[in-house]
Amino acid sequence: MLAASVLSDSALEHYRGGFENPGMFAPLASAALALAGAARASRRPARPAPALPFGAACAVGAAGLGFHTYNLLRRPGGLSWGNLFYAAPLGAPVALSLAGLLGLAARELGRGAPTLARLPRRRALGLLTAAGLAGTSLEAALLHFRGAFHNPAMWLPVSLPPVAAALLAGAAAHPPEAAPRLTRLARACLNATAWLGVAGVALHARGVARQMGGWRNWSQNVLSGPPLPAPPSFSALALAGGAALELP
Amino acid sequence: MARRPRTGGGRAPDVFARGGWVPMREYPDSDEVDFAIVGAGAGGATLACKLAEAGFSVVVLEAGPFWRPLEDFASDEEAQQELYWLEERLTGGLDPIALGGNNSGWGVGGSTVHFSMISLRFRPEWFRARSLLGYGVDWPIGYDELAPYYEEAERALAISGPLRYPWGPPHRRYPYREHEMNAAGLVLARGAERMGVAWSPVPLATVSAPRGKSPPCVYRGFCNFGCSTNAKQSALVVWIPRALRAGAEVRDLAMAGRIELDAAGLASGVHYRRDEEWRFQRARNVVVAGYAIETPRLLLNSACARFPQGLANSSGLVGTHLTTHAGPGVWARFDEEIRWNKGPPNMAVCEHWNYADEGKDFDGGYAFMSQGPLPRAWAQLVATSQNLWGMALREAMLDYNHMSGLVAVAETEPRIQNRVTLAAKRDRHGLPVARVDFAYSDNDRRMQEHARRFMGRMLEAAGGRDLWSSEDTSHILGTCRMGASPDSSVVDADGRSWDVRNLWICDGSLFPTCGGVNPSLTIQALACRIGERIRRLSARGEL
Numbered sequence: 169m170l171a172a173s174v175l176s177d178s179a180l181e182h183y184r185g186g187f188e189n190p191g192m193f194a195p196l197a198s199a200a201l202a203l204a205g206a207a208r209a210s211r212r213p214a215r216p217a218p219a220l221p222f223g224a225a226c227a228v229g230a231a232g233l234g235f236h237t238y239n240l241l242r243r244p245g246g247l248s249w250g251n252l253f254y255a256a257p258l259g260a261p262v263a264l265s266l267a268g269l270l271g272l273a274a275r276e277l278g279r280g281a282p283t284l285a286r287l288p289r290r291r292a293l294g295l296l297t298a299a300g301l302a303g304t305s306l307e308a309a310l311l312h313f314r315g316a317f318h319n320p321a322m323w324l325p326v327s328l329p330p331v332a333a334a335l336l337a338g339a340a341a342h343p344p345e346a347a348p349r350l351t352r353l354a355r356a357c358l359n360a361t362a363w364l365g366v367a368g369v370a371l372h373a374r375g376v377a378r379q380m381g382g383w384r385n386w387s388q389n390v391l392s393g394p395p396l397p398a399p400p401s402f403s404a405l406a407l408a409g410g411a412a413l414e415l416p
Numbered sequence: 417m418a419r420r421p422r423t424g425g426g427r428a429p430d431v432f433a434r435g436g437w438v439p440m441r442e443y444p445d446s447d448e449v450d451f452a453i454v455g456a457g458a459g460g461a462t463l464a465c466k467l468a469e470a471g472f473s474v475v476v477l478e479a480g481p482f483w484r485p486l487e488d489f490a491s492d493e494e495a496q497q498e499l500y501w502l503e504e505r506l507t508g509g510l511d512p513i514a515l516g517g518n519n520s521g522w523g524v525g526g527s528t529v530h531f532s533m534i535s536l537r538f539r540p541e542w543f544r545a546r547s548l549l550g551y552g553v554d555w556p557i558g559y560d561e562l563a564p565y566y567e568e569a570e571r572a573l574a575i576s577g578p579l580r581y582p583w584g585p586p587h588r589r590y591p592y593r594e595h596e597m598n599a600a601g602l603v604l605a606r607g608a609e610r611m612g613v614a615w616s617p618v619p620l621a622t623v624s625a626p627r628g629k630s631p632p633c634v635y636r637g638f639c640n641f642g643c644s645t646n647a648k649q650s651a652l653v654v655w656i657p658r659a660l661r662a663g664a665e666v667r668d669l670a671m672a673g674r675i676e677l678d679a680a681g682l683a684s685g686v687h688y689r690r691d692e693e694w695r696f697q698r699a700r701n702v703v704v705a706g707y708a709i710e711t712p713r714l715l716l717n718s719a720c721a722r723f724p725q726g727l728a729n730s731s732g733l734v735g736t737h738l739t740t741h742a743g744p745g746v747w748a749r750f751d752e753e754i755r756w757n758k759g760p761p762n763m764a765v766c767e768h769w770n771y772a773d774e775g776k777d778f779d780g781g782y783a784f785m786s787q788g789p790l791p792r793a794w795a796q797l798v799a800t801s802q803n804l805w806g807m808a809l810r811e812a813m814l815d816y817n818h819m820s821g822l823v824a825v826a827e828t829e830p831r832i833q834n835r836v837t838l839a840a841k842r843d844r845h846g847l848p849v850a851r852v853d854f855a856y857s858d859n860d861r862r863m864q865e866h867a868r869r870f871m872g873r874m875l876e877a878a879g880g881r882d883l884w885s886s887e888d889t890s891h892i893l894g895t896c897r898m899g900a901s902p903d904s905s906v907v908d909a910d911g912r913s914w915d916v917r918n919l920w921i922c923d924g925s926l927f928p929t930c931g932g933v934n935p936s937l938t939i940q941a942l943a944c945r946i947g948e949r950i951r952r953l954s955a956r957g958e959l
Contacts, residue, residue: 244597244605249579250617254596315625316592378626380634380645392634 169404170267170300171206171225175199176397178260184391191235195264198228202264202271209271209278217275225268232261253314259307263401266300270408277415293412294340300405301333301361308398315394321371328364329402332357336409344416351413358413362406368399421669421690422482428660429484431653432629432646436484441663445697449473452686452699454672454714457526458939459923460705461651461659462569466947468662472954475665475697477688479710480523482668483652489642493792496641499523499530503849505709506839510855513740513889520707520892524668525652527707528936529642532762533621533649534785535575536933537566537584539770542781545929551779551859552830552929556900556909557945563587565941565948570619573649573940574627577619583767592624595633600756601764603820604786607878613768618785620760621649621936635759637788651940673847675702675718675727675919683727683919689845701959703911703920705943708738708892711925712836713850715896728896728913728921733906735836735895738854739828739930743888744864745787745797746871747821748880754820761788769870770932778863781932782826784871791816801886820880822871825890827932828860836895852892891935896925910949911942918959922946 175196182192201221209217236256243251252258273284273293284292308325317323335354344351376393377383390396422429423440430436443449450472453460460476468474480501483489490496501520507513521527540559545552567588570577577590594617597605601617608615622633622643633647646653656666670690678684685698704711712735716726726734762785770781789797791813798804798812828834834855838848856864868885875883898921899905902914911926913919924939931938953959 244602244609244615250594250597253593314593318592318625318627375626378631380631380647392632 169407170263170270170401171199171202173397173401173404174260174264174267175203177395178264180391180395180397181257181260189235194228195232195261198225199264199267201225202267206271206274209274213278216279217271219272219275222268222271222275225271226265227268229261229263229265229268232264233258236261252310257307259303259310262303263300266296266303266405269296270300290343290412290415291340293415294336294409297405297409297412298333298337298340301329301336301402301409304401304405305329305333319371324364325368325399325402328357329361329406332361332406332409336412340412344413355410355413358406358409362403362410365399365401365403365406368402369396372396372399419481419669421667423666423668428666429482431483431485431657434484434486438657438660440660440665442665443473443475445695447473448685448698448700449475450699451475451701451703452477452697453703453705453922454686455479455526455705455707455710455923456524456651456656456666457521457705457707457923458528458651458936459707459943460703461525461528461655462940462943463703463705463922463947464664464666465655465659465662466944467950468659468664470947470951470954472950473663474659475667475699476659477670477672477686477697478524478666478668479671480521480668482524482666483529483642485642485644485646485653489638489644491636491638491644493641493790496530496638499642501710504841504843505849506841506851507854508851509834509853513852513854513892515709515852518888518890519740520709523652524656524666525650528650529652530640531650531934531936532639533760534762534765534934535570535573535577535619535621535937536765536767536783537587538931538933538938539583539781540585542929542931549773549779553897553899553904555928556898556905559585562938562941562945565944566937568944569937569940572654573621573937574623575619575621575649576624578617581619582614582616583771590619592627595620595622595624595635595760595763598635598756598759598763598786598788599752599754600786600788600820603750603754603878603880604764604766604822604874607874607876608766610877611874613766615764615766618760618762618765620763622647622760623649633760637757637759637761637790639760640790640793671845672706672714673717673845675704675714677720677722677727677916681722681916683916701918701920703922705921705923707923708895708925709836709850709852711921711923712895713838713848716838717847723915728906728915728919730915731903731906733897733904736832736834737830737894737897737928738834738836738852738892739830739894739927740854740889741891741930741932741934742826742828742856742860742864743823743890744826744868744871745821745823745886745888746868746875746883747819747886748875748883749815750818750820750878750880753817755817756786756788756820757790759788762786763788766874767933769867776866778859778866780827780829780859780863782824782863782867783932784822784824784867787821787823794819797886802884820875820878822875823888824864824867824871825932825934826860826863826867827930829857830894830897830929831857891924891930893924893927893930893935896921897928898926899928910953911946920946920950
């Protein structure tokens, strides 16, 4: 789901950028491969999924972060608010790496590995998704700040997911039976965050409608309005967080 | 095409809908309203809103039409010339000012309909220019008195600006975030960084995110004409709808001709012409907000037995001390494509010489901005400044997408001989037309030369080649200056005439000095302050 979100978002944004650099095709290809790998793994859970697409997504995401940082710093003003708002977004390539990491984690889990990155599986996956939620929320904060929080609903994705992330990190640190209330609370917040991702698409669609010409001028306004593919990344991470809590 | 008034019959055009209407309260001419305001621009519309919201009965008389942006503002440079005050005026002096396009608006919203949305505050020291900086004249109010109203105007206009503006005292964050910088702005930014001086995105009165019925700016670049999307926060879409909701009446195509005085020497109302008919609106107070030419013209045209020199003119200063912003420009060709028509025309600013006083060979200051002229305006500038015509002009125009340039907003000295007077010639309403005489001082010329040199160095630092320069003027200010004493000014710090205590002025003609930035934000801040002062004076029974 995260890979799908990254694929469509990077397709839109890099299309908007006119694919000025051939490297701008890489995240599309990589996210598509990761998506295919995930689809295959979910269709045939018995067979081990290949690691390559997910590893590649991690690598392309890391390279993308380098490119995006270079793009930001070489502009006049350097590390300024204007460039953070409008230069290549730093959070987007990180999301691709995150999708890759989640794919690798899922693969390890599918193989029945007892630990992930030498941590208990529940804790490792919980911390990874909590960090992802917090990072995604940070990106939403930056972009909603750029939009001057003109709609009060724009505060939701910067307040709810961090709470869910904190609860998830806390709950994942213990076995489920050790903190049942915390786990229940974390699960409830993660569910709400998952729905927030759905509601976010509807709100972003309304944001597109508020552009000049509204949906009648969709071909332009889908590009210039709030990005439709962005909010589902919250759903994806919330579901992964929920999955972490299912682990013993 | 002959125009017919749009307001009346209990309704006014809805600026946010094609063919739409909003309800409007109306007053008969015979009703003595609390305020008759002449002019619906940055000063008049803002004050109408403030006074109506304070509970006063208000009628606004506007010589031009009531536009509906969605249907009237075409993406056509030629068609949009109708937004300017193009009635006959005479110009003279050693450096006659070109009137019309660059400095005079016509219609509800006034010049804010076609202003370039630059919303900068004055440098605090300018309010005491004579005492602190040694030139010009002191204002009767200080920056601290105006600061809350600057903020009020910035919130009302939802200014999209940078988080930190590098010049002036710190103030509350602009309500909306800065726009994405266009390539023309990046040229200034690059040059400024290479020269080691500060630059900034321009705080602009066009929204960078949705606001009410205004969609965010689509960067179509027609900002120096009517904004057909309503992203521009002009007086027409900000103050006028608020004023109408609060019960003000706006009469469009209503040309004021004369202010009437009663036997006690107080203003009793305004004679105005609408639908080919002269009418008289009675009023307890009259506010003149016609900008720096039409305001003194109306006061001079209202001369009567008691005030043979014109109303509010016992000091003899009405129409004098006209200032303008000189606009020297420097232009260069760049190897890369700039496409400077994209986005608002002025996106990056350098106010270095408004705030640095060392190393100047002149008094006063100037700001300069990146530029984005549309093709017709650019062709006109190339033709008149470079004397190119025919094939040579055509070839120069082929460089349009590779050009970039900087234009200054340069302060000129207030001098008594630069003035607006009445000519013998009469306009279509039978009123004497204005004659505008202007000449630069030596100081004004030195400042422009300094600006040309500095901007040229910046363009070269940014990689520009084949530089050339041009001349222009913009905003006109200061013909009915506010001041601390009746001998040296036309009105007091509240915009109230020293001579006729129920006659007020509220527009750019109040400015004792013109500063080195665009004046619209200061005009609106002054109007907010005057509105608040009138409310307080009324509450104390001192109106």
